[in-house]
Every structure is written in C-alpha cells, then in structure tokens.
Amino acid sequence: MKRIVFLLTIIHFLGIYTIMAQDATYSGNPDASFLTARELAFSGQRDMARDTLKSILTKYPDYIDVRCLMAKTYSWDNDHDEARLQFNRITSREKKNKEVWVAAIKNEQYAKNYTIALGLTNKALLYLEDDGELLGLHAQILKQIEAQQLLQNILKETKKEDKSDQSITLYTQGEFFDEGLDAMYYGALEYKKKTKWGVLIPRLNFNRRFNNDGIQAEMDAYPRFSKTLSGYFNYGFSGSKIFPRHRIGGEVLKELPKALEVSLGFRHLSFENDNATILTGTFGLYRGNYYAVLRPYVVPDAREGVGVSGNLLIRKYLRDGNNFMGLNLVYGFDTELNQFIVDGALLAETLLYLESQKLRFEYQFSNSKSNNIYKTNLGVNRQELAFSSGKFFWSVTAGIAYELKF
Incomplete structure (x- = not known):
C-alpha cells in the first residue's frame, strides 16, 4: 500500500x-x-x-x-x-x-x-x-x-423554567446485603447557590456503615470560565474513620461541537494511615433526547499495580431537563460512595482494586413549576468482600432525594 x-x-x-x-x-x-x-x-x-x-x-x-x-x-x-x-x-x-x-x-x-x-x-x-x-x-x-x-x-x-438561583436538597439511601452484614445508610443535606461565576454547593454527609456512624462536611464548586469551558472543584473533611479525613477533587470540562463533551480530572482521598489518588475524566454526548457519559477511574499504585474501573450513565430526558430516567452501569470500584472498614481500619487502598459490578436505575420528575424535584434510584450490586478475597456478596440499594428550589 x-x-x-x-x-x-x-x-x-x-x-x-x-x-x-x-x-x-x-x-x-x-x-x-x-x-x-x-x-x-x-x-x-x-x-x-x-x-x-x-x-x-x-x-x-x-x-x-x-x-x-x-x-x-x-x-x-x-x-x-x-x-x-x-x-x-x-x-x-x-x-x-x-x-x-x-x-x-x-x-x-x-x-x-x-x-x-x-x-x-x-x-x-x-x-x-x-x-x-x-x-x-x-x-x-x-x-x-x-x-x-x-x-x-x-x-x-x-433555561426558561429554572429561574431560581438557590435550592436545598435532602437525600437518603439504604444498602441491604445477603451475607448477614448490617445494612448501610447514606444521607446528605446540601444547599446550592447559583452565582455569576458558576455554582457553589456546601453539603453535609451522614453515613452509617457496619454500626459505625460518621459525618463529613463537603464543598463543591462549578465555575464557568467561558461558554464552552467549565470546572469542578471539591473539598471534604471528616474526623470519622468511615470517611476520608480529606477528600480533594478537580476537573475541567470542555464542550465540543456536535453535542460532545470531554473532561479530565482527579480525586485524592487522604486517610489516617494511607492516601489514594484517582485519575478520572468523562466522554459524553447528546443524541436527540438521550445523554450518555462514560467515566473511567484509574488508580496508579507501585505496589498493587494499576486499578481501573468505569461508570457508564445513560439518560433519556422527558419533557425538560428536570425530568428524566436513566441507567447507571459500574464496573470496578465506585469511588463516590462505598468505603469498608475491618476492625476499625478503613481498607482505603485495597478497596480500590476489589472486583464489583453495579446496575442502578434512576428516575427524576418535577412538579409543573419545576420548583419541587424528586429523584429515586434502585440498584443491585455484586461485590468482592474486602476481608475475604474471591468471595462475593449481593446487595440492593434504594434511595430518594427531594430538592426545593427558591
């Protein structure tokens, strides 16, 4: 040739x-x-x-x-x-x-x-x-x-209906296991404020995992640098052993022609005895009233090797952007939620390499004025036990959120 x-x-x-x-x-x-x-x-x-x-x-x-x-x-x-x-x-x-x-x-x-x-x-x-x-x-x-x-x-x-620049959201979720493990519960209360430069979201998270309670304070910021370039910054702090002591995140998102978008960023989790850095990004596209985004997570580690997981979210929008149904597929560790402890020690590093698969269905709907928004999710998970390599458990998750805009 x-x-x-x-x-x-x-x-x-x-x-x-x-x-x-x-x-x-x-x-x-x-x-x-x-x-x-x-x-x-x-x-x-x-x-x-x-x-x-x-x-x-x-x-x-x-x-x-x-x-x-x-x-x-x-x-x-x-x-x-x-x-x-x-x-x-x-x-x-x-x-x-x-x-x-x-x-x-x-x-x-x-x-x-x-x-x-x-x-x-x-x-x-x-x-x-x-x-x-x-x-x-x-x-x-x-x-x-x-x-x-x-x-x-x-x-x-x-854009027409979402004229409010503030909102309060209450979120709760439970996870129930088949291996005789105690159920885990998640909760959050957040306040969202839209400004000229972007969006600011302070949040208070509550978790109960294996009969251990913990609270985490967190702040998200979504600045907009231009019409096609925006960012994400996050910091969280907790004195509880079931949360990272410090959680830091950053990401830059670029909107591309043909209804495409890409982003690149990181998450850093700092625990009492160890740290974990996670590289991430997204590739998303809009087609008609569908939106799909793929988010990989890459965890480089000299001892464990490279851990890779991924999250694929597909949504179908209904009458507007506040109403949709979606399907979320996770393969590998879900960095945003699950952390496990054994004898009071958080398996932060090991958990990033556990094998797991998750399937979640989500549905969000609003009232006619779009100032009251409700979101539900239901999922099934298969995950390797952190304290028994090669053995898996099944769990079911169910959650609901309510957002009030004003």
Whole structure:
C-alpha cells in the first residue's frame, strides 16, 4: 500500500510539473488522472487529490465525476461550505445524477444542516421520483430534525423554567446485603447557590456503615470560565474513620461541537494511615433526547499495580431537563460512595482494586413549576468482600432525594 501511495505521489508531482511547464494548461488523459486522484483521495492524500482534480477541471470544467469527487473530499475534511458550492455547480446543470444528490444531502447531514438536507432531498425527488435511497434519506432526515428540535426544546424549557438561583436538597439511601452484614445508610443535606461565576454547593454527609456512624462536611464548586469551558472543584473533611479525613477533587470540562463533551480530572482521598489518588475524566454526548457519559477511574499504585474501573450513565430526558430516567452501569470500584472498614481500619487502598459490578436505575420528575424535584434510584450490586478475597456478596440499594428550589 505504501509503495502504491509513493508511486501515486510521484505521478502527482510529475503531473503538476507538466501543468506548470505548459502555462498551467492541463494536457493529459483526464480519465487516467481521475483514477489517480481517486486512489490518492481514498488513501488519505486528499490535498494532493484535489490538486489533480482542479488541474483536470481547468480544461474539463463539466467533468461531473471529477467535480463530485472534489466536493466529497471537502466534505470528508469537514469543509462543508466549499463542498456545498461544488455540489451546487453540478446539480444546477445535471438534475438526474443520483450519486451527486446523495453526496450533497449527506454533506448537509454531516454539517447538521438538516433543514437544508431535507430541501435537497425534496428537490432530488422531483427528478428521481420514488427512488428508494432518496426516500430512505428523507425519512432519516425527518427523524434527525425531530430529535434536534426536541433537544433544543428541552434546553430552552430548562433555561426558561429554572429561574431560581438557590435550592436545598435532602437525600437518603439504604444498602441491604445477603451475607448477614448490617445494612448501610447514606444521607446528605446540601444547599446550592447559583452565582455569576458558576455554582457553589456546601453539603453535609451522614453515613452509617457496619454500626459505625460518621459525618463529613463537603464543598463543591462549578465555575464557568467561558461558554464552552467549565470546572469542578471539591473539598471534604471528616474526623470519622468511615470517611476520608480529606477528600480533594478537580476537573475541567470542555464542550465540543456536535453535542460532545470531554473532561479530565482527579480525586485524592487522604486517610489516617494511607492516601489514594484517582485519575478520572468523562466522554459524553447528546443524541436527540438521550445523554450518555462514560467515566473511567484509574488508580496508579507501585505496589498493587494499576486499578481501573468505569461508570457508564445513560439518560433519556422527558419533557425538560428536570425530568428524566436513566441507567447507571459500574464496573470496578465506585469511588463516590462505598468505603469498608475491618476492625476499625478503613481498607482505603485495597478497596480500590476489589472486583464489583453495579446496575442502578434512576428516575427524576418535577412538579409543573419545576420548583419541587424528586429523584429515586434502585440498584443491585455484586461485590468482592474486602476481608475475604474471591468471595462475593449481593446487595440492593434504594434511595430518594427531594430538592426545593427558591
């Protein structure tokens, strides 16, 4: 393959040299040059392919296959505006070339210009009536427009209805085991304040784990640096042995085109006798009224090796951003909740490498004014016992939260 690309490159430069020597007038076999350009384009050498295609068009401006391929290379390189110009030059003269119509329509789909794509499809069907592929594209674009409008309505309604800048949330959850272990209970009371620079959330956590009680004070901050760049900072402190003495977290999130987002950050847990640092991040995307985000956790340790776990959350939004149902899959250690103790000692480091799987269902709904929000979750967990390697227990979790906005 490399030898073929090399030979095509030599042919390309020889062609350019010939053109320059003849005062930029193309003199060659246009069909052979087109085949050479096509091989270059499909091998990833699209700039070189366009040079050859442009040279052909200087003498054969109506060579449709040449101009269509050039337009496609622009579309592949996300230069959708230039691709549109080239496709329009063809369709203004050639009305029944199905390949050109399909490529032009897909160019607008890639650019998420769904209304333009729909208009092109309707126009193409005037000249190519009842064409199956065009009819399929027509139905597909209608679904894309519907999904795009639904997402825009969700975001619009959320912004319109969520005018309150403060809220109080009360949260409680229980976990019940099948191995004769005592149930664990979690609770939290938090206050949220929206400001010009972002969101501030002080929180008080209460846990009861294996008949040991503990309280943790925590603070979250979500600053917004620009329209597409935001952050997350966290600090928590506790004097209880069932919580980390210090919990520190930081993350930077970037919103990308095409409804994508990525983030990169860390969590640091400091215990009385040991510390643990966890690297994390996210990759999220919106599609219609669905949102999916993958969060890996990586724990580097010279003695234990690298511990890896992951969390996949999928949500389907309903009438607005305050109403949704979701599914949460966790493989490996869930760093946000579970900590185990044995004989009064917290197994902070060992726990990060325990094998576990979790499945949780969540459902959030609000009243008509969206100032009262309720959230429930129900899950099942399978986890290795911290004090008996290779032995697993099952547990069921159930929780409810109530948020009051004002």
